[in-house]
Amino acid sequence: MNIELSDVMKGFKPFLFEELYRKERAERAKGRDIISLAVGDPDIPTNESIVECAVQELHNAKNHRYPNTKGNERFRKAIAAWHKRRHGLDFHYIDEISILVGSKEGIAHLPLTVMNPGDLCLIPDPTYPTYRTGVVLAGGEAYDVPLTEENGFLPDLGAIPQKIAERAKLFFLNYPNNPTGAAADIYFYRELIKWAKKNEVIIAQDAAYSDIYFTEEPSPSILQAEGARDIAVEFYSVSKSFCMAGWRAGWVVGNSKLVCALNALKENFDSGQFNAIQNAAAFGLDHFEEIVPGVRSRFKKRAEDFCNGLKKAGWRLSMPEGSCFIWAKPPVDIPSEQAVVKMLEQEGVLAAPGAGFGAHGEGYIRFSTTEPEEVLQEAIRRISAVKW
Numbered sequence: 001m002n003i004e005l006s007d008v009m010k011g012f013k014p015f016l017f018e019e020l021y022r023k024e025r026a027e028r029a030k031g032r033d034i035i036s037l038a039v040g041d042p043d044i045p046t047n048e049s050i051v052e053c054a055v056q057e058l059h060n061a062k063n064h065r066y067p068n069t070k071g072n073e074r075f076r077k078a079i080a081a082w083h084k085r086r087h088g089l090d091f092h093y094i095d096e097i098s099i100l101v102g103s104k105e106g107i108a109h110l111p112l113t114v115m116n117p118g119d120l121c122l123i124p125d126p127t128y129p130t131y132r133t134g135v136v137l138a139g140g141e142a143y144d145v146p147l148t149e150e151n152g153f154l155p156d157l158g159a160i161p162q163k164i165a166e167r168a169k170l171f172f173l174n175y176p177n178n179p180t181g182a183a184a185d186i187y188f189y190r191e192l193i194k195w196a197k198k199n200e201v202i203i204a205q206d207a208a209y210s211d212i213y214f215t216e217e218p219s220p221s222i223l224q225a226e227g228a229r230d231i232a233v234e235f236y237s238v239s240k241s242f243c244m245a246g247w248r249a250g251w252v253v254g255n256s257k258l259v260c261a262l263n264a265l266k267e268n269f270d271s272g273q274f275n276a277i278q279n280a281a282a283f284g285l286d287h288f289e290e291i292v293p294g295v296r297s298r299f300k301k302r303a304e305d306f307c308n309g310l311k312k313a314g315w316r317l318s319m320p321e322g323s324c325f326i327w328a329k330p331p332v333d334i335p336s337e338q339a340v341v342k343m344l345e346q347e348g349v350l351a352a353p354g355a356g357f358g359a360h361g362e363g364y365i366r367f368s369t370t371e372p373e374e375v376l377q378e379a380i381r382r383i384s385a386v387k388w
């Protein structure tokens, strides 16, 4: 029998990083020593105190039963307390916070809660690919909003055609930004919320890199902008700031109708995250001030050293304001995929081609700084040796 896959399934392009993984595997199979800076998967081990907490939680038989999809009280209360300390915001742990099995899962499911087939979603270009996944799942349409260097990689709200703004149901944003490393400040968020209210567009701000910021001021929450809670949710993750990518824990916070709808939807898909993991993540949040600044300064130093190395090799770039990524143009103007293939074939360094993140990513290459310092130094040595 010829198994015919659904239109939704056919609507998915292969996940960008899967393609990159495949390329890397093929080169390694040839026996080559490859340095991969293509994906943002932190190499730094999770803080030992969190691991120890998880080990104890593992032995607690209460945790072996089904969790609650919304997340347990311990984790949700720790999240509420953290937002109070970090942003000065009060959130009700019952209906303004819901736990996710990694923020990617919630991001991909959110459009199903508010979009009907044919509805329009605004997506930044270049972008983290999961926003589009969600739109495909919901049968919606995506409209790409350019992020350009001239505009600090922020969307130019005034340039979004009025007809598009009126049709749009949802707008995904992500600051500190993957892939460009740009930051948004509270003034931008205030403008965005005014624009969103005027046009009745729901805002989903992805704060996966909220605590990997290199700016003087900590990166703000969109929910600090007046009225944001009426129209916005924000996605958080322990993957980057706590180097817990493999643990799969994140949360959504903000507008209670949206938070509760996402939770109600998820009850049909999953039964929440293992309570031992939730409790370990809660322990991490309780000790945020001791654990995260060290991670942040390490990523900052890596970014500075890597940027300096690239600049010496003739690359064109600015120092990122946050995230685990460097967004840079090679010494010659060349399509990004060709540049990636040249680096891989000549010197065994794999990076992510900017075009894979959207048309406005063309010309750029994204390097991830989630490998140890000595590997990053060796990568710079190799990249400097590439003959363009």
Ligand SMILES: Cc1ncc(COP(=O)(O)O)c(C=O)c1O
Residues within 6 Å of the ligand: 040, 101, 102, 103, 104, 105, 128, 174, 178, 206, 208, 236, 237, 238, 239, 245, 248, 249, 250
């Ligand atoms: C912008 C952005 N958002 C969300 C995620 C997903 O993070 P997680 O599912 O690990 O919480 C990532 C992961 O790379 C990301 O880069």
